[in-house]
Amino acid sequence: MKNMVTEKHGETKDVEVDYARLRIPFGPVHPALKEPVSLRVTVRKEEIVDVDIVLGHVHRGIEGLAENRNLVQTLYLVERVCGICSHSHTTCYVQALEEIGEIKPPERALYLRTLIFELERIHSHLFLLGVLAYEIGFDTLFMFTWHVRESILDLFEKITGNRVHHSMNTLGGVRWDVDQSMVEEIMSTMKNLHKYVQQIHDSFQDKSVEKRLCDVGFLAKDEAIRLCVVGPTARGSGVDMDVRRDHPYAAYNDLREDFSVVVKEKGDVYARTEVRILELFESINIIQKILAKLPGGNIRVEDNIIKLMRRIPQGEAISLVEAPRGELLYFVKTNVKGGLSRLKIRTPTIPNVLGLKPMLVGCEIADIPVIIASVDPCMACANRITVVDAVTGEEETMDTSVLRRKR
Amino acid sequence: MGIVARSRVKSPWIFHLNTGSCAGCDIEIVAALTPRYDAERLGCVLVGSPRHADVLLVTGPVTRQMLPRFIRVYEQVPEPKVVVAVGTCASSGSPFLGGQMVEGPVDKIVPVDVYVVGCPPRPEAIVKGIVTAVKKRFG
Ligand code: SF4
Numbered sequence: 434m435k436n437m438v439t440e441k442h443g444e445t446k447d448v449e450v451d452y453a454r455l456r457i458p459f460g461p462v463h464p465a466l467k468e469p470v471s472l473r474v475t476v477r478k479e480e481i482v483d484v485d486i487v488l489g490h491v492h493r494g495i496e497g498l499a500e501n502r503n504l505v506q507t508l509y510l511v512e513r514v515c516g517i518c519s520h521s522h523t524t525c526y527v528q529a530l531e532e533i534g535e536i537k538p539p540e541r542a543l544y545l546r547t548l549i550f551e552l553e554r555i556h557s558h559l560f561l562l563g564v565l566a567y568e569i570g571f572d573t574l575f576m577f578t579w580h581v582r583e584s585i586l587d588l589f590e591k592i593t594g595n596r597v598h599h600s601m602n603t604l605g606g607v608r609w610d611v612d613q614s615m616v617e618e619i620m621s622t623m624k625n626l627h628k629y630v631q632q633i634h635d636s637f638q639d640k641s642v643e644k645r646l647c648d649v650g651f652l653a654k655d656e657a658i659r660l661c662v663v664g665p666t667a668r669g670s671g672v673d674m675d676v677r678r679d680h681p682y683a684a685y686n687d688l689r690e691d692f693s694v695v696v697k698e699k700g701d702v703y704a705r706t707e708v709r710i711l712e713l714f715e716s717i718n719i720i721q722k723i724l725a726k727l728p729g730g731n732i733r734v735e736d737n738i739i740k741l742m743r744r745i746p747q748g749e750a751i752s753l754v755e756a757p758r759g760e761l762l763y764f765v766k767t768n769v770k771g772g773l774s775r776l777k778i779r780t781p782t783i784p785n786v787l788g789l790k791p792m793l794v795g796c797e798i799a800d801i802p803v804i805i806a807s808v809d810p811c812m813a814c815a816n817r818i819t820v821v822d823a824v825t826g827e828e829e830t831m832d833t834s835v836l837r838r839k840r
Numbered sequence: 841m842g843i844v845a846r847s848r849v850k851s852p853w854i855f856h857l858n859t860g861s862c863a864g865c866d867i868e869i870v871a872a873l874t875p876r877y878d879a880e881r882l883g884c885v886l887v888g889s890p891r892h893a894d895v896l897l898v899t900g901p902v903t904r905q906m907l908p909r910f911i912r913v914y915e916q917v918p919e920p921k922v923v924v925a926v927g928t929c930a931s932s933g934s935p936f937l938g939g940q941m942v943e944g945p946v947d948k949i950v951p952v953d954v955y956v957v958g959c960p961p962r963p964e965a966i967v968k969g970i971v972t973a974v975k976k977r978f979g
Contacts, residue, residue, distance in 0.1 A: 462909055468858050469906060490905045491860045494939040510935055516864025516960065579874035597864040597960050
């Protein structure tokens with residue numbers, strides 16, 4: 434590389450300098466990462482020129498485990514794919530089973546599912562906004578968003594009995610009902626929340642926050658489409674997609690008029706953050722509408738879940754939901770014995786993590802944590818069996834028999 | 841009690857290692873440090889390097905990929921150290937027990953001082969777990 438070197442005694446020299454590329458391993462255990470993921474970052478000076486992402490540290494073999502369990506046991510297993518969007522996973526799974534077994538959950542159950550779904554979106558987005566604030570060193574905002582988030586967890590605990598894994602879904606409905614006093618409590622929490630989210634929104638418009646978030650981590654629209662990124666990451670790059678509107682499930686068909694899809698064109702970290710903040714307002718709105726419209730009736734078709742499970746024939750189905758991080762897809766294939774012959778989970782973080790490469794290249798090392806946080810990766814969801822040898826670029830996809838041998 | 845031993849009790853430094861958890865336990869650990877539960881009032885500090893830590897919080901059932909890293913992190917924590925297994929996963933392996941990629945639970949690999957069970961345990965339980973562990977080993 435040609436480079437101008439400092440002038441000495443008035444004369445300028447042209448010298449060939451080849452800045453050695455430096456490879457920095459980042460992770461899997463790193464203070465800026467909450468979950469193990471390994472990045473091999475190649476830098477020239479401060480600038481990132483290449484990124485290699487290695488997944489698989491949290492791979493627990495859930496799809497394999499599911500094949501040895503019955504349908505109901507698997508319901509509790511898929512809930513534990515991810516602790517942040519557990520309700521999305523169970524909803525997606527249960528929807529597929531209900532389609533195979535032609536079970537129609539009552540209206541009220543669908544509304545309650547949607548209620549928990551939106552509460553979960555609020556909790557997840559607040560979680561991310563806090564982490565983002567933490568990554569840019571704004572600890573006050575981090576503590577504040579996490580404090581606000583506790584009020585949602587309280588609601589979860591009051592409705593379902595648990596703060597993180599709600600176990601709300603069951604075959605053909607939901608497990609817990611909400612009564613009138615609960616409805617009022619959710620309403621008043623939403624009112625307070627609206628106020629707090631407004632404050633968070635204002636804090637993110639602070640000049641110093643903007644300086645860290647604006648104009649870093651660009652993902653252009655065509656690149657976003659090419660890499661198939663989903664959810665708020667795609668919407669922050671101007672891709673107008675949302676499963677809730679495009680393929681409505683649960684009660685979203687009735688709520689169509691009550692929410693809009695937030696899209697921002699710019700494609701930087703700030704745009705993705707803003708999409709999430711504005712989605713919080715939408716979610717609050719949806720919850721208020723759900724509570725106003727909540728139909729009466731049963732919350733499940735059958736109390737005996739084993740009886741229902743036996744009714745599910747052999748078959749296969751695909752189910753889609755819009756998890757907080759984007760489109761989540763389940764492919765479920767049941768067998769005659771009331772078990773699964775195949776479960777395929779395609780989580781939103783898989784495509785979103787691919788988007789990290791164009792975002793990171795050209796940025797500085799100090800921006801790595803905040804850019805990673807801005808796509809809100811959930812590593813617990815994303816780990817797969819494909820093993821990539823980053824040095825040789827060799828890719829090896831292991832199947833079950835290889836894994837057994839290795840064991 | 842010397843000053844070093846006393847400060848260990850007064851202000852235990854914590855390192856948190858995720859060995860393949862579903863993130864449920866991890867967010868509860870962070871929640872334990874945020875304003876509602878505020879473990880920092882007990883002097884707990886979350887540190888970024890295992891070499892600075894007194895307490896090792898382990899979550900997750902220990903996946904195969906994390907096994908060598910887990911052992912390395914464990915060895916990097918200076919003696920005397922305490923290990924707290926947070927969550928049912930880390931304590932017993934359930935619900936991932938029998939998985940092809942699961943090597944745990946944690947006590948199969950390193951000695952564990954305190955088990956905090958629950959899926960995930962409440963932040964209060966995690967704080968209690970840390971306090972019990974510190975009292976047991978350093979107190
Ligand atoms: S114990 Fe439960 S919440 Fe904790 S990591 Fe394991 S599955 Fe997740």
